[in-house]
Amino acid sequence: MKAKVLTYGSPTLRKHAEDVSDFSSELVKNLFDTLAVEGGIGLAAPQIGVLQRVFIISTEPLADDDSSVESFKRVVINPEITEVSKEISMYNEGCLSIPELFEMVERPKSIRVRYFDENMNEICRQIDGIEARIFQHEYDHLEGILFVDRISPIRKAIIANKLKRLHRISKNAKRG
Ligand SMILES: [Zn+2]
Numbered sequence: 001m002k003a004k005v006l007t008y009g010s011p012t013l014r015k016h017a018e019d020v021s022d023f024s025s026e027l028v029k030n031l032f033d034t035l036a037v038e039g040g041i042g043l044a045a046p047q048i049g050v051l052q053r054v055f056i057i058s059t060e061p062l063a064d065d066d067s068s069v070e071s072f073k074r075v076v077i078n079p080e081i082t083e084v085s086k087e088i089s090m091y092n093e094g095c096l097s098i099p100e101l102f103e104m105v106e107r108p109k110s111i112r113v114r115y116f117d118e119n120m121n122e123i124c125r126q127i128d129g130i131e132a133r134i135f136q137h138e139y140d141h142l143e144g145i146l147f148v149d150r151i152s153p154i155r156k157a158i159i160a161n162k163l164k165r166l167h168r169i170s171k172n173a174k175r176g
Contacts, residue, residue: 002033003048008098008146008163009170017044017051017142019078023120024052028075031056040096042134044141047097053078055138059130069130075118079139082124083112091133093147101162103151107136 006012027050035043035058044055055076063071089109094102110128113135117123127135137147148156148163 001030002037003030005034005038005043005047005096006049007166007170007173008148009167010097012046012049012051013097013141013146014144015046015051016144017046017053020052020054023077023116023118025118027052027054028056028118032058032073035096038096040094041130042138043096044138046141046144053142055079055141057131057134057138059134062130072131074131076135076138077116077118077120079113079115079135079142081111081113081136081139084108085110085128089133093133093137095137095147097141098146098148098163098166101148101159101166103148103155103159105137105147105150107133107150111136 027045030048031043031045031054034048035056039061041059041061042055042057045052057074057076059069060071063069085108087109088106090104090106092102093105109132110126111132112126114122114124140146148159
């Protein structure tokens with residue numbers, strides 16, 4: 001079932017998510033249903049109001065636009081980032097919780113990760129490219145961090161009014 005995506009200003013987006021002990025396939029289904037409708041490439045459980053350490057990745061929309069991008073889906077449960085590269089990359093990031101805002105964000109180019117997949121198999125991998133990018137963005141959601149926290153102070157000052165407006169909309173939506 002498609003869920004409502006919480007937007008900037010919602011306190012839930014700033015909370016630390018808890019480890020999952022009982023895996024819910026319904027949660028994963030809701031995440032994929034929501035992502036399909038919203039048209040994003042990643043979605044974390046806190047974004048639909050569930051404070052659990054689960055996120056999904058789907059590069060399908062990118063692969064549709066660019067045939068050099070491999071199309072894949074991942075379910076990531078209780079992730080850890082165990083190593084980050086010194087090498088940094090830049091990418092123009094967006095977020096379903098911060099609509100219509102895109103900013104260049106610096107992050108390690110490759111990372112070593114450990115997580116459980118949807119069958120609760122433990123996976124340890126080195127990842128890079130778009131997968132490392134999405135993984136780090138979604139991992140941040142589990143820590144209550146948003147990509148706008150990682151942009152330069154100058155850029156943040158430039159988009160301050162947009163963020164304020166989103167904050168207001170989000171607060172009003174809660175009342176209504
Ligand atoms: Zn996001």
